[in-house]
Amino acid sequence: MTSSSRQHDGTPMDALISMCDLVTPMALRVAATLRLTDHMLSGATTADALAGATGSDSGALHRLVRHLAAVGVYREGEPGTFAPTDVGLLLADDHPVQQRHWLALDEPIGRADLAFTQLLEAVRTGRPTYEALYGRPFWDDLSAEPELGESFDRLMATEEEAVHAAPVAAYDWSGVRHVLDVGGAPGGFLQSVVRHAPHVRGTVLDLPGPADRTRGRLTAMDPNAPIDVVGADFFDELPVRADLVLLSMVLLNWQDDDARRILLRCREALEPGGRILLRERAEPQKDATVSTSDRYFSVLDMRMLVFLGGRVRTEEEWTALAASAGLAVTSLVTPISSPVVPFDFCLIEMSPV
Incomplete structure (x- = not known):
């Protein structure tokens, strides 16, 4: 980060930069897919160990984990050694809220989130973009791929x-x-x-x-x-x-x-x-200002547009x-x-x- 960019901290520019960041959402999904939190909890706390456990490139994985440490998902203790924060623990496979399964790119919702790469088309047409990406509408895809369908059922049964x-x-x-x-x-x-x-x-x-x-x-x-x-x-x-x-x-x-x-x-x-x-x-x-509940409402609304x-x-x-x-x-x-x-x-x- 340059000194000129630091001056935007806390300003509208800083807010805009945080909103347009695609790095963190995708980094979270990759971490969920690779089960990085579970591997850390099992003792793989360095980039080399995590790369060995996940079949990944050590240098690239270190950069991914370093970014997630910067945004508070993981923390670095001894240099080059990482552990999950309270946020990162939400990505554990056995956590009751099942966030890893919501985000993982090989499970139904994380997979469907990739259809947001074609959001412009959805906005222009009012039609979902999931089918353009995967060749079948969402529900047909879940019916045709038993593992996806079973994973979706498990998500719907969470708590x-x-x-x-x-x-x-x-x-x-x-x-x-x-x-x-x-x-x-x-x-x-x-x-x-x-x-x-x-x-x-x-x-x-x-x-x-x-x-x-x-x-x-x-x-x-x-x-x-x-x-x-x-x-x-x-x-x-x-x-x-x-x-x-x-x-x-x-x-x-x-x-x-x-x-x-x-x-x-x-x-x-x-x-x-x-x-x-x-x-x-x-x-x-109706009497509330923009709030967390508004955000949950609008996030689901946008997913419905793009997915279905x-x-x-x-x-x-x-x-x-x-x-x-x-x-x-x-x-x-x-x-x-x-x-x-x-x-x-x-x-x-x-x-x-």
Whole structure:
């Protein structure tokens, strides 16, 4: 760094430089992919030892770790010896929040993040860029590559009982008999529902690949759970009817036209007097200034654009989407906080008009 660049510390220029830095996000993903934190914890604390453990070039790896030490992921003790900070420990393979698996470039989300290299095209067209990079849309790719699909299921199950507890407790299940969880693989949210409300029986509906994995998972965990699993496409007529159709973090994956089609199929599957219940990401509070919650909302929104063409919606947008499918929002519970994830959920109940 030159003396002329140092004068920008704490200024708008310094803020801009930190925002446009692609080095740190990619360095983190490479560290996660190479499991550098785990290797350090196992005793490989020098660049040579880490290079030997990961099959990497020692000089290049030293430069990578040195950068991550500069930004606070690792720390250098004795010269040339590195250890994880509290931030770096989040990248341990067995850490409960599973951040290594979210970032690793050989796992679904880290792999999908590379589609941001074509963000300009997504902004110009409004269409996802994942398919242009990998040759298949995101969900088709997960279905075609079993290891990716299984890895995605494991990510969705991260701390699931704690994540689901608050949204499940926030809804009145007393009048519900049968829940059809559409797009519900790997089944964790519905499991939480039937544990909370034992009188409820459930059905998970998802594409055949995810449905098969969910069936095996649920059988292994509790073969007596009152949950069936059905393989089907939710753009087709649903083969199951229920008095409550659940869509848990599903519609954010789809643009408005497709989301409306899914809602129409769900409406057709309702028993008389039935309701549709959405669990989605809550929008930031309207009276708040730009905050961490705004950032989590917008980061997910941008990922939906690039990965899938979907979007994270505001309450006003949910109301409009419901109306386009002949539904009305009959209740909205927000925000619902979880001690495990740094953002809020909302529950949106819809009924046929």
